[in-house]
Amino acid sequence: MAIQKDIFNKPWLQTAIGRTFKFLSPNTWTTVSLFISIGAFVVVARGYLYWGVLLFIVGSICDFIDGKVARYTGTSSKFGAFWDGTVDRFVDALIVGAFFYLDSPLPPRKMHMLLYILLFCILLPPFIVAYANHRGAVPDPHEKVVWRFAFRAEPLILLGVAALFNQSSLMTSFVFFLLALLLMAATVVQSLIVVYVRAKEYV
Template identity: 45%
Template sequence: MLKASFRDRTRGVDVRIGILFSKLRIPPNVWTVLSLAPALGGFMALYNGSLAWGLLLFFFSAFMDIIDGTVARVTDSVSNLGAFLDGVVDRYVEFTLYLGLYFYLRSTPEVLLSHHLLFLFLLFGALMPSFITAYADHRHVIADPEKLRNIGGLMERFERLGVIYAGMLFGLADPVYLTYAVILVAVLSHLTALQRIFYVIREG
């Protein structure tokens, strides 16, 4: 998974960020909730046709999402509740991003599918991988927590957002690049869901 590799390579930077922002004495869970504010601002920017401001504000939201985890680790306040809250807020931020992109792209030329169908395909694809993992755990199909952690896949949240942000960046030159990024994420998200289904069947 790219996220784990990225975290390993930036561990020293993570610690410095955590130490710096822990001095503000803001609890990690508060940082988590606060990351919704720039995401909502990013949605409004995209809704009003500003891709540059949308990208900047969603980047800021992503940075705040990094802060909560680093502060939690530095202050030894990592908790199951914090991980739960982080995951829930992450999904709201991601949905807000996709909804904003829908409004931004609906006035641009369609590629392969209508914008309505494309974003339904994207949302369902983004939802299914985490649902499959959670449902396999809920039904005790895979009892080994280590196997669940290693379920992986082509396009997890970290990769989805990376491709989307790259598409937004190139979309500043031509929105069609953003549309291509959305299509790529949608297709690979569904392939990731299939990967996880087969993994659960094999390991269950």
């Protein structure tokens, strides 16, 4: 399902983005995306849903830019990769956390439980891959060996649609939320199975 990686990784597009936005360093773009996302969370919490969604999108664009700038300027680094991945996890938590302030067809306690499960399912797949690589079970520094149903963009797109429908069609919003939850739950299980199977090749 990681179709967006093939679309946005075209060499000409990466070069164009890197050249256009090289006025800031890759790590600066990553940090900017974090602060914008924190602002987006605060805006949603204060009741301005659509402005919050817009800010989350802007933050995601900044996060998208950082890697292109790093490759174009030849400034990719191990710390940059670490910082980018760490900020991604913070932003994922902020996006899911924003849903605590949205309406739901379920009682608050049940909805909050689903949100905690969703957060767990979003954060776990990259941890599984990183830990499998760290422990040498499946060497996969570029996340290409452990194939997954979904990476980061897919659930965030579904959650973005869920947020946009939240004030106009609560059930439609909830359906997209459930799709994100089911997709990531399946990805957690799939990631564990793939690591188990591929690890046998490295014994």
